[in-house]
Amino acid sequence: MNTTSLRRAIVPGVAALALAASLAACGSSDDTVSASGDSSSTASTGGAASGLSGKVAAGGSSAQETAQESWRSGFGATNPDVTISYDAVGSGDGRANFISGAYAFAGSDSAMSEDELAQAKSKCGGDVIEVPAFISPIDVFYNLPGVKDLQLSPATVAGIFTGKITTWNDKAIAADNPSVKLPSTKITPVHRSDSSGTTDNFTDWLNKTAPKVWTWEHSSDWPTQVKGGESAEKTSGVTDTVSGTEGMIGYADDSGVHGLKGVGVAKIKVGDSYVAPSADGAAAGLAASKTVSGAPATVLAYDINRTTTDPSTYPVFMASYLIACPTYDDQATADIVKGFLTYAVSEQGQKAAAANAFSAPLPADISAKATQAISTIS
């Protein structure tokens, strides 16, 4: 008796499960559709064709996605026969796929680790080329009607995000803003729930500038030990959440905060003055940083100077890299990668990215160094 009822149960059970599984599959496929790079931007404009042709696959950082699009369309204008695809699969996967050879070049929000450099070296047959190509200021922004020009010191920001500061009229905030009348609204920090380069750079800045309050090392995942506040998915989730409720404060890429209504952007204390986020400030911040020592000459990985006291710099920013091999098996691929990367770090390419992704153009000397490194591709 029991076996018959079990058998009767199995068949429809499997069918229902299959449907549930396919529904789940539909749900999860939503997030990859938008990620696949589309290179329809190779429309011919009749400009001077370079003679390059071929297909190149690349991918990585999702923060670079908009910038990559503008580079593709700019590069495609003069190279109509070149197809470059960029999958915004995330920095980690971008580097992994570059090392495995699936991508000819990768975009990454953080520089390669020593292990990865060694692996990539054996794959490429030479030291990899790693250059900064996308600098984006990170804004600390808040929803507090009536309060403009909020100024915050790093220790105050760290206090807010660790949950130690709970109301807007806290002494620490008042000390940073002597001339502003602050309400007693509850303060709720919002951080990224997903893994992100923005979080990595924001926590690095907190750790370097307010080590006593923020005792955790930089990490692309929000530290588990930090309690309180709310979390939200991706830049858009953070901006939606902060702009939706009074009293909230969050951090996000400058491009995400641009044009957002109902929020103010805080000035951050650098040295003795308070500095508003700006593309120029971020670029100056990179110029004030040193490259990681001991790395091969073609690796322009920066150890970002967060503790600068120069008021012309804005130290809360993200530098995202392009990673490529020095040599490729196929001459056409080498030419395309070289040409595309050269364009990306050029003044023109940086301007295109700045216009679309609100990134900061690379300082001229860094751009020159990057071009120099890229020129070794053969």
Next chain:
Amino acid sequence: MSTHTAEPPAEAPAPPRRRRFGLGDRVFSGLALLAGITIMVALAAVFVFLAVRGSAGLHADSSLYPAAGNFVAYAAKLLFGTVWAAVVAMVFAVPFSIGLALFVSHYAPRWLATPVAYVIDLLAAVPSVIFGLWGLRTLANAMKPVEGWLNAHLGFIPLFSDPLSTSGRSVLVAGLVLAVMIIPITTAICREVFAQTPRLNEEAALALGATRWEMIRYAVFPYARSGVIAGVMLGLGRALGETMAVTFVLGAEDPLVTVKLLTSPSPPTIASNIAQRFQGENTGQQVVLLATGLVLFVFTFAVNFIARWVVARQERKLA
């Protein structure tokens, strides 16, 4: 397919045999078999993929299991979040779906029933991302006063206790969004089975002096029970596996076990956790996420299997 319906009567003894094994029948039966096998193979392939790729995630470095330390605790916490959100959704969706289906099949006049049924079916066509954005931007804000009221008046019940989510985003909102998403599928199935109740049973009940509600209770519900459970299970399957809507609304991060409905951060679900972490910097965590996917797979399978078994037993009792 209907090529041999016009057989001459002279061959009277042959047609049944021919009809049974005609070319069209064989092709169709082959196609049907293929479709059935494809589903089984696809399912098996998914299972094998998860098992092979995820097996390393069962005993990875403890730092890869945030807020837990080992796989069992990590998966159990995530499974709690998954089941919890689904249960909240079912609490809203099941009574609503059954009521709605009854309204369409037995109460509403025809001119109203048809458009209502259409609209409900249309709801199923809205992509889950849209529901997620709606939940995050609109419903969460709209629910703030409701959540405040619940907390103020029923805060002594752990479900509604402090701390209140400032942005309004909470398991309650996620459950509501999920409920809206599973209502179409559950309602559609309930409506179908309610409408299939034999007319004679209904009329017999009415003739014995039953009111309309009594007729539904004694004639429609017993007849439709297994169909309703099937519809509820399909809805539950969707709620358990739903990804984007929950990811948007909750924005939850580390696994968490709490029955508080109105707080933030909330417990993440297995699917939303995978969606959020898979593109992370740490590619080593992917195996762990795939292993949690395997847990969800097995769990959904078990839930459906048990439900079917229960239904089958019920049917036998009634027979």
